[in-house]
Amino acid sequence: MLVTIKQGDFESLNDVSLIWACIEPTITQIRGKSYIVKSEAYATLNPGQRALLMFQVLYGHTSNGIEEFYFHLSYLLSNKDVWSQLKKGMQYFEDFDMLQILEDMDVIFQSMKTEEFKNNTEQRNTLITDIDRNAELFASMNLLNKSFSVTLLSTIQRVAAYIRNNANEFVQLID
Template sequence: MTLVTMKQVEFDTLSDERLGWACVESTLLGIRGKDAAAKEQAITSLNKSQQALCMFRVFYDHAKKSAIEYYSWISYLLQTPGYWPGVTGSLRYFSDQKMLQLLEDTKQVIKERNNKHNGVAFYKDLEQDNELSHTVNRLYERFQEIVPNSLKRISTFIRSNQEDFVIIEK
Protein backbone atom coordinates (compact mmCIF):
# COMPACT_ATOMS: atom_id res chain seq x y z
CA MET A 1 0.00 0.00 0.00
CA THR A 2 1.38 3.37 -1.05
CA LEU A 3 0.23 6.40 0.85
CA VAL A 4 1.05 9.90 -0.38
CA THR A 5 2.62 12.38 2.00
CA MET A 6 1.35 15.96 1.91
CA LYS A 7 0.82 18.92 4.18
CA GLN A 8 -2.60 19.41 5.77
CA VAL A 9 -3.10 22.73 3.99
CA GLU A 10 -2.46 21.07 0.62
CA PHE A 11 -4.87 18.23 1.43
CA ASP A 12 -7.52 20.75 2.48
CA THR A 13 -7.15 23.13 -0.47
CA LEU A 14 -6.47 20.97 -3.54
CA SER A 15 -9.30 21.03 -6.09
CA ASP A 16 -11.42 17.90 -6.45
CA GLU A 17 -9.57 16.90 -9.62
CA ARG A 18 -6.08 17.65 -8.29
CA LEU A 19 -6.64 15.79 -5.00
CA GLY A 20 -7.59 12.59 -6.81
CA TRP A 21 -4.60 12.90 -9.12
CA ALA A 22 -2.19 13.65 -6.24
CA CYS A 23 -3.27 10.46 -4.46
CA VAL A 24 -2.42 8.16 -7.40
CA GLU A 25 0.06 10.16 -9.49
CA SER A 26 3.15 8.17 -8.51
CA THR A 27 1.42 4.84 -9.15
CA LEU A 28 0.01 5.85 -12.54
CA LEU A 29 3.23 7.47 -13.73
CA GLY A 30 5.14 4.42 -12.49
CA ILE A 31 3.12 2.01 -14.65
CA ARG A 32 2.91 4.16 -17.77
CA GLY A 33 4.32 2.21 -20.70
CA LYS A 34 4.71 -1.01 -18.68
CA ASP A 35 3.30 -4.39 -19.68
CA ALA A 36 -0.03 -5.70 -18.40
CA ALA A 37 1.56 -7.86 -15.69
CA ALA A 38 3.47 -4.92 -14.20
CA LYS A 39 0.34 -2.78 -14.25
CA GLU A 40 -1.73 -5.49 -12.59
CA GLN A 41 0.93 -6.03 -9.91
CA ALA A 42 1.09 -2.31 -9.13
CA ILE A 43 -2.70 -1.95 -8.92
CA THR A 44 -3.23 -5.07 -6.81
CA SER A 45 -0.61 -3.85 -4.31
CA LEU A 46 -2.89 -0.91 -3.48
CA ASN A 47 -5.75 -0.91 -0.99
CA LYS A 48 -9.33 -1.11 -2.34
CA SER A 49 -9.87 2.65 -2.20
CA GLN A 50 -6.64 3.36 -4.06
CA GLN A 51 -7.44 0.67 -6.65
CA ALA A 52 -10.84 2.25 -7.30
CA LEU A 53 -9.28 5.70 -7.62
CA CYS A 54 -6.59 4.42 -10.00
CA MET A 55 -9.12 2.72 -12.25
CA PHE A 56 -11.29 5.84 -12.33
CA ARG A 57 -8.24 7.90 -13.30
CA VAL A 58 -7.25 5.36 -15.98
CA PHE A 59 -10.63 6.11 -17.54
CA TYR A 60 -10.99 9.80 -16.79
CA ASP A 61 -7.51 11.04 -17.66
CA HIS A 62 -7.73 9.56 -21.15
CA ALA A 63 -11.39 10.24 -21.88
CA LYS A 64 -11.58 13.88 -20.77
CA LYS A 65 -9.78 15.51 -23.69
CA SER A 66 -12.36 15.22 -26.51
CA ALA A 67 -15.26 13.22 -27.88
CA ILE A 68 -12.80 11.29 -30.08
CA GLU A 69 -10.61 10.44 -27.07
CA TYR A 70 -13.70 9.47 -25.07
CA TYR A 71 -14.95 7.12 -27.80
CA SER A 72 -11.51 5.66 -28.53
CA TRP A 73 -10.64 5.14 -24.89
CA ILE A 74 -13.90 3.44 -23.96
CA SER A 75 -13.49 1.20 -26.99
CA TYR A 76 -9.98 0.35 -25.73
CA LEU A 77 -11.25 -0.32 -22.19
CA LEU A 78 -13.83 -2.73 -23.60
CA GLN A 79 -11.16 -4.62 -25.57
CA THR A 80 -8.50 -4.82 -22.85
CA PRO A 81 -8.94 -7.65 -20.32
CA GLY A 82 -9.64 -6.40 -16.83
CA TYR A 83 -10.01 -2.72 -17.70
CA TRP A 84 -13.78 -2.46 -18.21
CA PRO A 85 -14.66 -4.34 -15.01
CA GLY A 86 -12.00 -2.33 -13.19
CA VAL A 87 -13.42 1.01 -14.29
CA THR A 88 -17.07 0.07 -13.77
CA GLY A 89 -16.14 -1.48 -10.42
CA SER A 90 -14.51 1.79 -9.37
CA LEU A 91 -17.68 3.69 -10.23
CA ARG A 92 -19.70 1.23 -8.14
CA TYR A 93 -17.16 1.62 -5.30
CA PHE A 94 -17.73 5.38 -5.30
CA SER A 95 -21.52 4.92 -5.85
CA ASP A 96 -21.37 6.95 -9.05
CA GLN A 97 -24.53 5.72 -10.76
CA LYS A 98 -24.73 8.55 -13.30
CA MET A 99 -21.24 7.94 -14.70
CA LEU A 100 -21.79 4.19 -14.60
CA GLN A 101 -25.00 4.60 -16.62
CA LEU A 102 -23.20 6.82 -19.13
CA LEU A 103 -20.49 4.19 -19.62
CA GLU A 104 -23.11 1.49 -20.10
CA ASP A 105 -24.89 3.67 -22.66
CA THR A 106 -21.59 4.28 -24.46
CA LYS A 107 -20.76 0.58 -24.39
CA GLN A 108 -24.11 -0.13 -26.05
CA VAL A 109 -23.39 2.37 -28.84
CA ILE A 110 -19.96 0.82 -29.44
CA LYS A 111 -21.38 -2.73 -29.41
CA GLU A 112 -24.06 -1.78 -31.92
CA ARG A 113 -21.47 -0.11 -34.15
CA ASN A 114 -19.16 -3.14 -33.95
CA ASN A 115 -22.01 -5.55 -34.75
CA LYS A 116 -23.14 -3.44 -37.68
CA HIS A 117 -19.64 -3.23 -39.17
CA ASN A 118 -18.19 -6.57 -38.01
CA GLY A 119 -15.23 -4.84 -36.49
CA VAL A 120 -13.72 -3.03 -33.56
CA ALA A 121 -14.52 0.62 -32.86
CA PHE A 122 -11.82 3.00 -34.04
CA TYR A 123 -11.56 6.78 -33.84
CA LYS A 124 -11.84 7.14 -37.64
CA ASP A 125 -15.40 5.77 -37.34
CA LEU A 126 -16.44 9.24 -36.19
CA GLU A 127 -15.08 10.84 -39.37
CA GLN A 128 -16.87 8.34 -41.59
CA ASP A 129 -20.26 8.09 -39.84
CA ASN A 130 -22.10 11.35 -39.12
CA GLU A 131 -24.82 9.65 -37.08
CA LEU A 132 -22.24 7.91 -34.88
CA SER A 133 -20.29 11.15 -34.54
CA HIS A 134 -23.44 12.98 -33.42
CA THR A 135 -24.29 10.24 -30.91
CA VAL A 136 -20.76 10.20 -29.48
CA ASN A 137 -20.73 14.00 -29.20
CA ARG A 138 -23.97 13.81 -27.18
CA LEU A 139 -22.44 11.11 -24.95
CA TYR A 140 -19.32 13.23 -24.47
CA GLU A 141 -21.48 16.24 -23.56
CA ARG A 142 -23.15 14.08 -20.90
CA PHE A 143 -19.68 13.06 -19.71
CA GLN A 144 -18.70 16.71 -19.35
CA GLU A 145 -21.89 17.40 -17.38
CA ILE A 146 -21.47 14.39 -15.08
CA VAL A 147 -17.73 14.40 -14.43
CA PRO A 148 -17.59 17.40 -12.03
CA ASN A 149 -19.98 15.49 -9.75
CA SER A 150 -17.84 12.36 -10.10
CA LEU A 151 -14.71 14.29 -9.14
CA LYS A 152 -16.54 15.89 -6.20
CA ARG A 153 -17.89 12.51 -5.04
CA ILE A 154 -14.39 11.00 -5.16
CA SER A 155 -12.66 13.93 -3.43
CA THR A 156 -15.30 13.84 -0.69
CA PHE A 157 -14.59 10.12 -0.28
CA ILE A 158 -10.83 10.81 -0.12
CA ARG A 159 -11.28 13.57 2.47
CA SER A 160 -13.57 11.30 4.54
CA ASN A 161 -11.18 8.33 4.26
CA GLN A 162 -7.88 10.19 4.41
CA GLU A 163 -6.10 7.22 6.00
CA ASP A 164 -6.62 5.19 2.80
CA PHE A 165 -4.68 7.71 0.71
CA VAL A 166 -2.59 10.23 2.60
CA ILE A 167 -0.11 10.68 5.41
CA ILE A 168 -0.25 14.27 6.64
CA GLU A 169 3.17 15.83 7.27
CA LYS A 170 3.57 17.33 10.71
Template sequence: MLVTLSKIKFNSLSDADLCWACIEPSILAYKQSKGIDFTESHYRNLSKGQQALFMYTVYFKHALRSKEEFYWWTVHLLMFRKAWTELKKALQFFNDQAMIHHLEQFISHIQSWDIDGENPSLSLLKKDLVLQSMVVSSFNAAQKLSQQTTSSISNYIRHHVTEFIQLKNEID
Protein backbone atom coordinates in the same frame (compact mmCIF):
# COMPACT_ATOMS: atom_id res chain seq x y z
CA MET B 1 1.06 3.66 -1.64
CA LEU B 2 0.31 6.63 0.57
CA VAL B 3 1.25 10.14 -0.50
CA THR B 4 2.56 12.57 2.06
CA LEU B 5 0.93 15.99 2.25
CA SER B 6 0.91 18.72 4.83
CA LYS B 7 -2.45 19.43 6.39
CA ILE B 8 -2.37 22.90 4.84
CA LYS B 9 -1.71 21.52 1.35
CA PHE B 10 -4.35 18.82 1.79
CA ASN B 11 -6.97 21.37 2.82
CA SER B 12 -6.09 23.73 -0.04
CA LEU B 13 -6.34 21.24 -2.93
CA SER B 14 -9.28 21.35 -5.33
CA ASP B 15 -11.21 18.14 -5.86
CA ALA B 16 -9.37 17.32 -9.10
CA ASP B 17 -5.96 18.20 -7.65
CA LEU B 18 -6.58 16.06 -4.57
CA CYS B 19 -7.53 13.07 -6.71
CA TRP B 20 -4.45 13.54 -8.87
CA ALA B 21 -2.11 13.97 -5.87
CA CYS B 22 -3.39 10.69 -4.42
CA ILE B 23 -2.92 8.67 -7.60
CA GLU B 24 0.05 10.28 -9.36
CA PRO B 25 2.66 7.97 -7.73
CA SER B 26 0.74 4.91 -8.98
CA ILE B 27 0.41 6.39 -12.47
CA LEU B 28 4.17 7.03 -12.51
CA ALA B 29 4.82 3.47 -11.31
CA TYR B 30 2.64 2.16 -14.15
CA LYS B 31 4.51 4.26 -16.72
CA GLN B 32 7.88 3.14 -15.36
CA SER B 33 6.85 -0.51 -15.52
CA LYS B 34 5.41 -0.01 -19.03
CA GLY B 35 2.52 -2.09 -17.71
CA ILE B 36 4.71 -5.17 -17.30
CA ASP B 37 3.92 -6.93 -14.02
CA PHE B 38 2.27 -3.73 -12.76
CA THR B 39 -0.76 -5.64 -11.48
CA GLU B 40 1.36 -8.03 -9.45
CA SER B 41 3.99 -5.56 -8.27
CA HIS B 42 1.88 -2.52 -7.54
CA TYR B 43 -1.86 -2.54 -8.29
CA ARG B 44 -2.73 -5.43 -5.96
CA ASN B 45 -0.93 -3.66 -3.12
CA LEU B 46 -3.21 -0.65 -3.40
CA SER B 47 -6.26 -0.29 -1.17
CA LYS B 48 -9.68 -0.81 -2.78
CA GLY B 49 -10.14 2.97 -2.88
CA GLN B 50 -6.75 3.50 -4.50
CA GLN B 51 -7.49 0.79 -7.09
CA ALA B 52 -10.82 2.44 -7.87
CA LEU B 53 -9.17 5.85 -8.19
CA PHE B 54 -6.48 4.36 -10.45
CA MET B 55 -9.01 2.80 -12.83
CA TYR B 56 -11.10 5.96 -12.91
CA THR B 57 -8.07 8.14 -13.59
CA VAL B 58 -6.57 5.94 -16.29
CA TYR B 59 -9.78 5.88 -18.30
CA PHE B 60 -11.02 9.43 -17.80
CA LYS B 61 -7.66 11.23 -18.12
CA HIS B 62 -7.47 9.77 -21.62
CA ALA B 63 -11.11 9.52 -22.66
CA LEU B 64 -12.10 13.07 -21.81
CA ARG B 65 -9.40 14.72 -23.93
CA SER B 66 -11.58 14.76 -27.05
CA LYS B 67 -14.62 13.09 -28.59
CA GLU B 68 -12.25 10.92 -30.65
CA GLU B 69 -10.38 9.78 -27.54
CA PHE B 70 -13.67 9.12 -25.75
CA TYR B 71 -14.84 6.95 -28.64
CA TRP B 72 -11.51 5.13 -29.01
CA TRP B 73 -10.98 4.43 -25.29
CA THR B 74 -14.57 3.29 -24.79
CA VAL B 75 -14.41 0.93 -27.76
CA HIS B 76 -11.23 -0.51 -26.25
CA LEU B 77 -13.12 -1.17 -23.02
CA LEU B 78 -15.16 -3.59 -25.11
CA MET B 79 -12.05 -5.27 -26.43
CA PHE B 80 -10.55 -5.67 -22.96
CA ARG B 81 -13.62 -6.80 -21.03
CA LYS B 82 -11.61 -7.03 -17.82
CA ALA B 83 -10.84 -3.30 -18.12
CA TRP B 84 -14.56 -2.46 -18.36
CA THR B 85 -15.27 -4.75 -15.41
CA GLU B 86 -12.57 -2.99 -13.35
CA LEU B 87 -13.75 0.49 -14.37
CA LYS B 88 -17.32 -0.43 -13.49
CA LYS B 89 -16.16 -1.77 -10.09
CA ALA B 90 -14.30 1.50 -9.55
CA LEU B 91 -17.41 3.55 -10.29
CA GLN B 92 -19.48 1.26 -8.06
CA PHE B 93 -16.93 1.71 -5.28
CA PHE B 94 -17.56 5.45 -5.41
CA ASN B 95 -21.30 4.83 -5.79
CA ASP B 96 -21.45 6.55 -9.17
CA GLN B 97 -24.51 4.94 -10.71
CA ALA B 98 -25.10 7.90 -13.04
CA MET B 99 -21.73 7.43 -14.78
CA ILE B 100 -22.15 3.65 -14.93
CA HIS B 101 -25.57 4.07 -16.53
CA HIS B 102 -24.22 6.63 -18.98
CA LEU B 103 -21.29 4.46 -20.06
CA GLU B 104 -23.47 1.37 -20.34
CA GLN B 105 -25.83 3.27 -22.64
CA PHE B 106 -22.92 4.55 -24.73
CA ILE B 107 -21.41 1.07 -24.96
CA SER B 108 -24.79 -0.32 -26.00
CA HIS B 109 -24.99 2.25 -28.80
CA ILE B 110 -21.45 1.43 -29.92
CA GLN B 111 -22.25 -2.29 -29.94
CA SER B 112 -25.31 -1.63 -32.10
CA TRP B 113 -22.95 -0.12 -34.68
CA ASP B 114 -21.10 -3.44 -34.79
CA ILE B 115 -17.76 -1.69 -34.40
CA ASP B 116 -14.74 -3.94 -34.41
CA GLY B 117 -13.22 -3.56 -30.94
CA GLU B 118 -9.79 -4.54 -32.19
CA ASN B 119 -9.72 -1.75 -34.75
CA PRO B 120 -12.04 1.10 -33.77
CA SER B 121 -11.68 3.11 -36.93
CA LEU B 122 -11.66 6.84 -36.35
CA SER B 123 -12.40 7.22 -40.07
CA LEU B 124 -15.82 5.65 -39.41
CA LEU B 125 -16.40 8.26 -36.73
CA LYS B 126 -15.42 11.04 -39.15
CA LYS B 127 -17.60 9.69 -41.98
CA ASP B 128 -20.76 8.69 -40.13
CA LEU B 129 -22.59 11.81 -38.97
CA VAL B 130 -25.12 9.85 -36.90
CA LEU B 131 -22.33 8.05 -35.02
CA GLN B 132 -20.47 11.33 -34.65
CA SER B 133 -23.52 13.05 -33.19
CA MET B 134 -24.08 10.23 -30.72
CA VAL B 135 -20.40 10.29 -29.66
CA VAL B 136 -20.39 14.08 -29.22
CA SER B 137 -23.56 13.96 -27.13
CA SER B 138 -22.21 11.16 -24.95
CA PHE B 139 -18.80 12.81 -24.64
CA ASN B 140 -20.38 16.09 -23.47
CA ALA B 141 -22.54 14.26 -20.92
CA ALA B 142 -19.52 12.27 -19.67
CA GLN B 143 -17.56 15.48 -19.17
CA LYS B 144 -20.34 16.92 -17.01
CA LEU B 145 -20.82 13.68 -15.08
CA SER B 146 -17.08 13.36 -14.48
CA GLN B 147 -17.12 16.62 -12.53
CA GLN B 148 -19.64 15.05 -10.15
CA THR B 149 -17.57 11.87 -10.02
CA THR B 150 -14.40 13.77 -9.20
CA SER B 151 -16.23 15.62 -6.45
CA SER B 152 -17.55 12.33 -5.02
CA ILE B 153 -14.09 10.76 -5.12
CA SER B 154 -12.54 13.79 -3.45
CA ASN B 155 -15.22 13.66 -0.77
CA TYR B 156 -14.45 9.97 -0.22
CA ILE B 157 -10.74 10.75 0.08
CA ARG B 158 -11.39 13.57 2.55
CA HIS B 159 -13.44 11.16 4.72
CA HIS B 160 -10.97 8.27 4.38
CA VAL B 161 -7.71 10.21 4.50
CA THR B 162 -5.57 7.40 5.93
CA GLU B 163 -6.40 5.18 2.95
CA PHE B 164 -4.65 7.64 0.61
CA ILE B 165 -2.56 10.17 2.50
CA GLN B 166 -0.09 10.44 5.31
CA LEU B 167 -0.65 13.91 6.73
CA LYS B 168 2.23 15.87 8.16
CA ASN B 169 1.90 18.93 10.36
CA GLU B 170 4.61 21.10 8.83
CA ILE B 171 4.15 23.31 5.79
CA ASP B 172 5.35 22.03 2.39
Protein backbone atom coordinates in the same frame (compact mmCIF):
# COMPACT_ATOMS: atom_id res chain seq x y z
CA MET C 1 1.17 2.54 -1.18
CA LEU C 2 -0.18 5.56 0.65
CA VAL C 3 0.95 8.97 -0.52
CA THR C 4 2.62 11.12 2.13
CA ILE C 5 1.24 14.63 2.15
CA LYS C 6 1.23 17.56 4.55
CA GLN C 7 -2.05 18.09 6.37
CA GLY C 8 -2.23 21.71 5.18
CA ASP C 9 -1.63 20.74 1.57
CA PHE C 10 -4.26 18.01 1.78
CA GLU C 11 -6.81 20.49 3.09
CA SER C 12 -6.00 23.22 0.57
CA LEU C 13 -5.85 21.25 -2.69
CA ASN C 14 -8.72 21.69 -5.12
CA ASP C 15 -10.61 18.55 -6.14
CA VAL C 16 -8.67 17.76 -9.32
CA SER C 17 -5.31 18.41 -7.64
CA LEU C 18 -6.24 16.24 -4.67
CA ILE C 19 -7.23 13.34 -6.91
CA TRP C 20 -4.01 13.69 -8.87
CA ALA C 21 -1.83 13.94 -5.74
CA CYS C 22 -3.30 10.69 -4.44
CA ILE C 23 -2.84 8.69 -7.65
CA GLU C 24 0.13 10.32 -9.41
CA PRO C 25 2.79 7.97 -7.95
CA THR C 26 0.88 4.95 -9.25
CA ILE C 27 0.32 6.55 -12.66
CA THR C 28 4.03 7.34 -12.89
CA GLN C 29 4.88 3.75 -11.96
CA ILE C 30 2.65 2.18 -14.65
CA ARG C 31 2.67 4.72 -17.48
CA GLY C 32 3.94 3.12 -20.66
CA LYS C 33 4.49 -0.25 -19.01
CA SER C 34 3.24 -3.68 -20.04
CA TYR C 35 -0.14 -5.04 -19.03
CA ILE C 36 1.64 -7.43 -16.64
CA VAL C 37 3.42 -4.59 -14.82
CA LYS C 38 0.16 -2.64 -14.64
CA SER C 39 -1.69 -5.67 -13.27
CA GLU C 40 0.97 -6.28 -10.63
CA ALA C 41 0.85 -2.65 -9.51
CA TYR C 42 -2.96 -2.73 -9.46
CA ALA C 43 -2.89 -5.81 -7.22
CA THR C 44 -0.90 -3.90 -4.58
CA LEU C 45 -3.52 -1.15 -4.26
CA ASN C 46 -6.31 -1.13 -1.70
CA PRO C 47 -9.92 -0.98 -2.98
CA GLY C 48 -10.13 2.81 -2.73
CA GLN C 49 -6.87 3.28 -4.61
CA ARG C 50 -8.03 0.84 -7.29
CA ALA C 51 -11.24 2.78 -7.75
CA LEU C 52 -9.29 6.03 -7.89
CA LEU C 53 -6.86 4.65 -10.46
CA MET C 54 -9.70 3.49 -12.68
CA PHE C 55 -11.37 6.89 -12.42
CA GLN C 56 -8.10 8.58 -13.41
CA VAL C 57 -7.70 6.19 -16.35
CA LEU C 58 -11.12 7.29 -17.56
CA TYR C 59 -10.78 10.99 -16.74
CA GLY C 60 -7.23 11.42 -17.94
CA HIS C 61 -7.94 10.29 -21.48
CA THR C 62 -11.50 11.31 -22.25
CA SER C 63 -11.66 15.04 -21.68
CA ASN C 64 -9.93 16.28 -24.84
CA GLY C 65 -12.59 16.10 -27.51
CA ILE C 66 -14.89 13.57 -29.09
CA GLU C 67 -12.21 11.80 -31.14
CA GLU C 68 -10.05 11.06 -28.10
CA PHE C 69 -13.17 10.16 -26.13
CA TYR C 70 -14.13 7.58 -28.76
CA PHE C 71 -10.62 6.22 -29.23
CA HIS C 72 -9.89 5.80 -25.54
CA LEU C 73 -13.26 4.27 -24.71
CA SER C 74 -12.92 1.78 -27.54
CA TYR C 75 -9.54 0.83 -26.10
CA LEU C 76 -10.96 0.41 -22.59
CA LEU C 77 -13.89 -1.60 -23.89
CA SER C 78 -11.57 -3.91 -25.80
CA ASN C 79 -10.28 -5.19 -22.46
CA LYS C 80 -13.24 -6.54 -20.51
CA ASP C 81 -11.19 -6.86 -17.30
CA VAL C 82 -10.27 -3.17 -17.40
CA TRP C 83 -13.83 -2.16 -18.32
CA SER C 84 -15.21 -4.25 -15.46
CA GLN C 85 -12.81 -2.64 -12.99
CA LEU C 86 -13.72 0.80 -14.28
CA LYS C 87 -17.39 0.13 -13.54
CA LYS C 88 -16.49 -1.31 -10.12
CA GLY C 89 -14.63 1.92 -9.42
CA MET C 90 -17.74 3.98 -10.06
CA GLN C 91 -19.73 1.60 -7.83
CA TYR C 92 -17.10 2.02 -5.12
CA PHE C 93 -17.60 5.79 -5.16
CA GLU C 94 -21.38 5.26 -5.41
CA ASP C 95 -21.44 7.34 -8.56
CA PHE C 96 -24.46 5.78 -10.19
CA ASP C 97 -24.88 8.56 -12.75
CA MET C 98 -21.42 7.92 -14.19
CA LEU C 99 -21.96 4.18 -13.90
CA GLN C 100 -25.10 4.53 -16.01
CA ILE C 101 -23.15 6.43 -18.65
CA LEU C 102 -20.58 3.63 -18.70
CA GLU C 103 -23.37 1.08 -19.07
CA ASP C 104 -24.84 3.13 -21.92
CA MET C 105 -21.44 3.28 -23.57
CA ASP C 106 -21.10 -0.47 -23.31
CA VAL C 107 -24.49 -1.04 -24.94
CA ILE C 108 -23.81 1.40 -27.77
CA PHE C 109 -20.32 0.12 -28.46
CA GLN C 110 -21.43 -3.50 -28.44
CA SER C 111 -24.36 -2.78 -30.75
CA MET C 112 -22.13 -1.14 -33.35
CA LYS C 113 -22.01 -2.92 -36.67
CA THR C 114 -18.27 -2.41 -36.95
CA GLU C 115 -15.94 -5.38 -36.80
CA GLU C 116 -13.78 -3.94 -34.04
CA PHE C 117 -16.68 -4.09 -31.58
CA LYS C 118 -18.43 -7.20 -32.90
CA ASN C 119 -15.21 -9.15 -32.49
CA ASN C 120 -14.00 -7.26 -29.38
CA THR C 121 -10.56 -6.82 -30.90
CA GLU C 122 -7.61 -4.75 -29.83
CA GLN C 123 -7.20 -0.99 -30.00
CA ARG C 124 -5.09 -1.28 -33.14
CA ASN C 125 -8.28 -1.89 -35.14
CA THR C 126 -9.92 1.29 -33.90
CA LEU C 127 -8.95 4.49 -35.63
CA ILE C 128 -9.74 7.98 -34.47
CA THR C 129 -10.90 8.65 -38.02
CA ASP C 130 -13.62 5.97 -37.70
CA ILE C 131 -15.80 8.57 -36.02
CA ASP C 132 -15.46 10.93 -38.98
CA ARG C 133 -16.55 8.27 -41.47
CA ASN C 134 -19.65 7.02 -39.67
CA ALA C 135 -22.48 9.48 -38.99
CA GLU C 136 -24.30 7.10 -36.64
CA LEU C 137 -21.14 6.51 -34.64
CA PHE C 138 -20.44 10.24 -34.49
CA ALA C 139 -23.98 11.00 -33.27
CA SER C 140 -23.81 8.31 -30.59
CA MET C 141 -20.38 9.37 -29.38
CA ASN C 142 -21.34 13.04 -29.42
CA LEU C 143 -24.36 12.33 -27.21
CA LEU C 144 -22.33 10.15 -24.84
CA ASN C 145 -19.54 12.71 -24.70
CA LYS C 146 -22.03 15.43 -23.75
CA SER C 147 -23.56 13.27 -21.01
CA PHE C 148 -20.10 12.35 -19.79
CA SER C 149 -18.99 16.00 -19.70
CA VAL C 150 -22.08 17.06 -17.75
CA THR C 151 -21.66 14.26 -15.21
CA LEU C 152 -17.89 14.53 -14.90
CA LEU C 153 -17.89 17.59 -12.61
CA SER C 154 -20.10 15.87 -10.04
CA THR C 155 -17.97 12.73 -10.33
CA ILE C 156 -14.82 14.73 -9.60
CA GLN C 157 -16.52 16.35 -6.61
CA ARG C 158 -17.78 12.98 -5.36
CA VAL C 159 -14.37 11.30 -5.67
CA ALA C 160 -12.57 14.19 -3.97
CA ALA C 161 -15.13 14.27 -1.15
CA TYR C 162 -14.65 10.53 -0.67
CA ILE C 163 -10.88 11.03 -0.44
CA ARG C 164 -11.28 13.84 2.10
CA ASN C 165 -13.69 11.76 4.21
CA ASN C 166 -11.56 8.60 3.97
CA ALA C 167 -8.05 10.02 3.87
CA ASN C 168 -6.54 6.93 5.52
CA GLU C 169 -7.30 4.93 2.35
CA PHE C 170 -5.19 7.24 0.18
CA VAL C 171 -2.71 9.31 2.16
CA GLN C 172 -0.49 9.41 5.18
CA LEU C 173 -0.87 12.90 6.60
CA ILE C 174 2.11 14.63 8.18
CA ASP C 175 2.43 17.96 9.99
